[in-house]
Amino acid sequence: MNRIASDPLFSNTAGKTVGDVVFDFMRACGMDRIFGNPGSTELPMFADLPADISYVLGLQESIVVAMADAYAQVTRKAAFVNLHSAAGLGHALGNVYTAFRNRSPIVITTGQQTRELLPHDPFLFAESPTEFPKPYVKWAYEPARAQDVPAALARAYHMAMQPPRGPVMVSVPLGDWSQPAAPLEFRQVSTTFACDPHELEELARRLDAARKPVLVVGPGVDIDGAWDATVRLAEALQSRVWVSPLSSRCSFPERHPLFAGFLPAHQPALSESLARADFILVLGAPVFTYHFAGHGDHVPPGADLCLISDDPKQIAGAVAGRGLLGNIRLAAEDLLMRISPREALGENHSRIIPRLPERDGVTPEFFYQTLSDLRSKDSIIVEEAPTARDALHDFFPIERPGGFFATASGGLGYGLPAAVGAALTRPDAPVIAIIGDGSSLYSIQALWSAAEYGVDLLVVILNNGGYGALKGIARKSQARRVSGVDIGHLDFVSIAEAQGCRAARCASGRELRSCLRNLLDMKGPRVLEVILTEEN
Incomplete structure (x- = not known):
C-alpha cells in the first residue's frame, strides 16, 4: 500500500524544505524522537524542531546510540539518531557496533560541512563518511544532491527494518536541510519471510x-x-x-x-x-x-x-x-x-533454584535472589554486570518476552544508557538496570538523561571494586598478578545525586531487602550502589 501526494500526511507540500519532508517521513514511520548530541553541522535540523517531534539529549554520542538501540528493541520500531560529523560518529562507534550485533534498527544521520566547502578540507569535515562506520552499518550514504536526502533516508529506514535488522547511516551536509524538496511517497514494505x-x-x-x-x-x-x-x-x-x-x-x-x-x-x-x-x-x-x-x-x-x-x-x-x-x-x-505431538511425560527438567539464607555481606547470588523476590514481574531488566552473569542465570529467572536485554557485542558502556532508552518507551513497565561498577563508568553521564526526562528507572550498581570478570579469568589462567583491574575511591551515590538522581548505598545483606523495597516503591530515576563481598 502506497501513500501518495494526496494523502493528508503529504498534502500542502508547496514550499517544503528537505527538513520538512524528512519530518513528514519520520511521522509516517512512527519515529517521533531524535536521540542526539548536537553540533554545529546539524544545527539546521533541530533548530525550530516541530512540536510533535522531541529531541532526547545524551551527553555523549555513544550514550545516544545505546538509548536509541534499546528504544528500538522494546518498541520494535526504528529509532532515529543524529550524530556530530566524523568526531561524533567516532565517539559513538562502540555502541554502533553493539547495535549491529543486537540487530537494532537505527537510522543514523551525521552532520557534514556545507557542499561549497567540501572541496577545501574545512573544519569539521567528514572525509570518508560512508566508509568510516563500516562494516557495522548495513548501509551508509551521502546523497549527491540536497534534494536526494529524503529518498536516501527512506531507503535507509527500509534497510534498517529488513531482517536481520540493524543500524544504517546517512551523511547530510549542513546546508541541505533548508533546500526545497519534493514530496516523498511512503511505501509499506513487508519485513517477514518464511522458510521453504x-x-x-x-x-x-x-x-x-x-x-x-x-x-x-x-x-x-x-x-x-x-x-x-x-x-x-x-x-x-x-x-x-x-x-x-x-x-x-x-x-x-x-x-x-x-x-x-x-x-x-x-x-x-x-x-x-x-x-x-x-x-x-x-x-x-x-x-x-x-x-x-x-x-x-x-x-x-x-x-x-x-x-x-x-x-x-x-x-x-x-x-x-x-x-x-x-x-x-x-x-x-x-x-x-x-509434527506429531508427543505425549507429555510429566517430567520436570527445570533447574532447582536454591534458597540462600540471609547473611551479613552481599554476594551476587544473594542480591539476585532478593531482587527476584521483590521486583514486579512486568519490569524490564537491562543487564551489564559480566562478573555476576552466572549468578543472574542461577537466581534470577526471566519468564516473559521482551523482559531482558543485554549487549550482544560484549562491549561495555551499553547497559546504563540502554536502560534509559528502554524506560522512555513504556511508563507502565518499570525498568531495572543491573550494571557493574566498571561497566557504569563507560557511560555514567547517562544518569543525567534519566533525570532530565524523569524516567521510571532503578539503576543498581554492583560494586566489586574493579573489573571482576577479568580477575576471574586471570585466576583461571593461573596469573600471579594482573594490572589495571582495580577501581577504587569512587562514590557512586555522590555521582548519581550530582546528576539529579536519588541514590542510596547498601553493604549489608541484612539490609538489602529493605533497601531494594524502598527504591522499588519509588518512581523516577534512582540509584542503589550495592557493595559486594566474596562471602559464600
Whole structure:
C-alpha cells in the first residue's frame, strides 16, 4: 500500500524544505524522537524542531546510540539518531557496533560541512563518511544532491527494518536541510519471510523420527516475536530447551518444566550439555558462540542439527547441520502443524533454584535472589554486570518476552544508557538496570538523561571494586598478578545525586531487602550502589 501526494500526511507540500519532508517521513514511520548530541553541522535540523517531534539529549554520542538501540528493541520500531560529523560518529562507534550485533534498527544521520566547502578540507569535515562506520552499518550514504536526502533516508529506514535488522547511516551536509524538496511517497514494505515449505516438511519428518530432540534458543526468538510459538513447539516435541551461549535476550520462560539452562561458551562443556540429544534444533542463534578455545566436536557424536534463522550470516557461518532461512515465528507455527505431538511425560527438567539464607555481606547470588523476590514481574531488566552473569542465570529467572536485554557485542558502556532508552518507551513497565561498577563508568553521564526526562528507572550498581570478570579469568589462567583491574575511591551515590538522581548505598545483606523495597516503591530515576563481598 502506497501513500501518495494526496494523502493528508503529504498534502500542502508547496514550499517544503528537505527538513520538512524528512519530518513528514519520520511521522509516517512512527519515529517521533531524535536521540542526539548536537553540533554545529546539524544545527539546521533541530533548530525550530516541530512540536510533535522531541529531541532526547545524551551527553555523549555513544550514550545516544545505546538509548536509541534499546528504544528500538522494546518498541520494535526504528529509532532515529543524529550524530556530530566524523568526531561524533567516532565517539559513538562502540555502541554502533553493539547495535549491529543486537540487530537494532537505527537510522543514523551525521552532520557534514556545507557542499561549497567540501572541496577545501574545512573544519569539521567528514572525509570518508560512508566508509568510516563500516562494516557495522548495513548501509551508509551521502546523497549527491540536497534534494536526494529524503529518498536516501527512506531507503535507509527500509534497510534498517529488513531482517536481520540493524543500524544504517546517512551523511547530510549542513546546508541541505533548508533546500526545497519534493514530496516523498511512503511505501509499506513487508519485513517477514518464511522458510521453504518443502524444507520444513523434511525437518518435521526428522523431528518426528528423533528419540530425544533438543531446542537451543537464541535472541532471534524474542526478536522475531516467536516466544509463544517456541514454547508450544517445545511442549509438542517434549524437548528440553537450552539457551544459546551469551544470549542477549531471553527467549524461553526460565521456570518452565522443559527449561534446561544456559549453554557454556566453550568446548567440550557445550557438547556435553547436549550429549543426550539425537537431534538439535537451533532457533535464532549462531552455531555456536564461543568465548574460550576448547577441544572436541561442535555437536555431540551421532546428533543431527538444524538451524533456523532470518540472518543469512548465521546460516552461512554455522559449523554443522542444515540451515533454513526464514522468520522463526512463522517456522515454529508451521512446524506445529506438521509434527506429531508427543505425549507429555510429566517430567520436570527445570533447574532447582536454591534458597540462600540471609547473611551479613552481599554476594551476587544473594542480591539476585532478593531482587527476584521483590521486583514486579512486568519490569524490564537491562543487564551489564559480566562478573555476576552466572549468578543472574542461577537466581534470577526471566519468564516473559521482551523482559531482558543485554549487549550482544560484549562491549561495555551499553547497559546504563540502554536502560534509559528502554524506560522512555513504556511508563507502565518499570525498568531495572543491573550494571557493574566498571561497566557504569563507560557511560555514567547517562544518569543525567534519566533525570532530565524523569524516567521510571532503578539503576543498581554492583560494586566489586574493579573489573571482576577479568580477575576471574586471570585466576583461571593461573596469573600471579594482573594490572589495571582495580577501581577504587569512587562514590557512586555522590555521582548519581550530582546528576539529579536519588541514590542510596547498601553493604549489608541484612539490609538489602529493605533497601531494594524502598527504591522499588519509588518512581523516577534512582540509584542503589550495592557493595559486594566474596562471602559464600
